[in-house]
Amino acid sequence: MKKLLLLCCSLLLVAGCGKPAATLPTVIGSGSVEIPVYKITAPAAGKILGLILEPNERIGQDQPLFAIEQPELDAAVEDAATEAARAEAELTNLESGSGEQAIAAANYSLQSAESSYQTASQNYQKMASLYAQNAIARIKVEQAQAALDAAKANLEAAQAHQTRLTAKASPEAIEQQKQVALQAQQHYQQLLQKQQANEAQSPCTGIVTEKLLSSGDTADQGQHILTIRATEQCQVKLKMQPQQAAALKPGQAVTAEAAALKKSFPGTVTAVANGTVTITLEDKLEELQAATEVSISLKNDASR
Secondary structure, eight states, X not given: OHHHHHHHHHHHXXXXXXXXXXXXXXXXXXXXXXXXXXXXXXXXXXXXXXXXOOTTOEEOTTOEEEEEEOHHHHHHHHHXXXXXXXXXXXXXXHHHOSSHHHXXXXXXXXXXXXXXXXXXXXXXXXXXXXXXXXXXXXXXXXXXXXXXXXXXXXXHHHHHHGGGOSSXXXXXXXXXXXXXXXXXXXXXXXXXXXXXXXXXXXXXXXXEEEEOOOTTOEEXXXXXXXXXXXXXXXXXXXXXXXXXXXXXXXXOEEEEEETTTTEEEEXXXXXXXXXXXXXXXXXXXXXXXXXXXXXXXXXXXXXX
């Protein structure tokens, strides 16, 4: 009987050892919640345009904040847009040739160009009026102006085309004009990118907490204009031994336990650098306040 009892106990012990051990979250550290605050600076020196925000106003991510006026660059963009449109219209003219079909096409193009110019003119007047009321961002007016300039150039080219239908351009002339049109478009795009870089956008969804300058003021490049506090993101930074930190990778899922709230919040490792691990929390953030202490844990590899 004793041998039988010993055998049963042994079997139970072996069966217990065969089950995988339960894995528990591993605490990797603790820290204070940080609410990101962004200082918005002037991307270039010049007059501030379109800044209609006030402290305590909410703003969405990527929403335009203001633009910096640079008259020489703005004029260069307008000239480049006109030249690109003219070069493209000239290429179309060269490729169309002469004959009845070409004449009919030219008449249609002229009517279309006239209609497009009228539409572009009306749209520009509307955008300019809205911008004067601070109802839209400056880039909307710039886009309307560029469209109007292009429509005007296209109309002029269509009118001139009426006199050039008796001769067809050579293949060499057409190829040369293609290169001219391509270079003109590239030049316009380069200048447009520089102009768009002068418009500041919000880096996050948040609240304006500070406004140091107003629309119409002149700013130096890099001068602090606004401060925005994020409302849909927060971070926790952990100081760890470099070897321990190196074992963590961006993208790993973690859990932040807030003992004071008796709640947990999901998060992700977003950066690991020089022994500092940055955790970004992603949900229920309205319940967290800056400086709230949380402990960070993640699952053992064996539990994945």
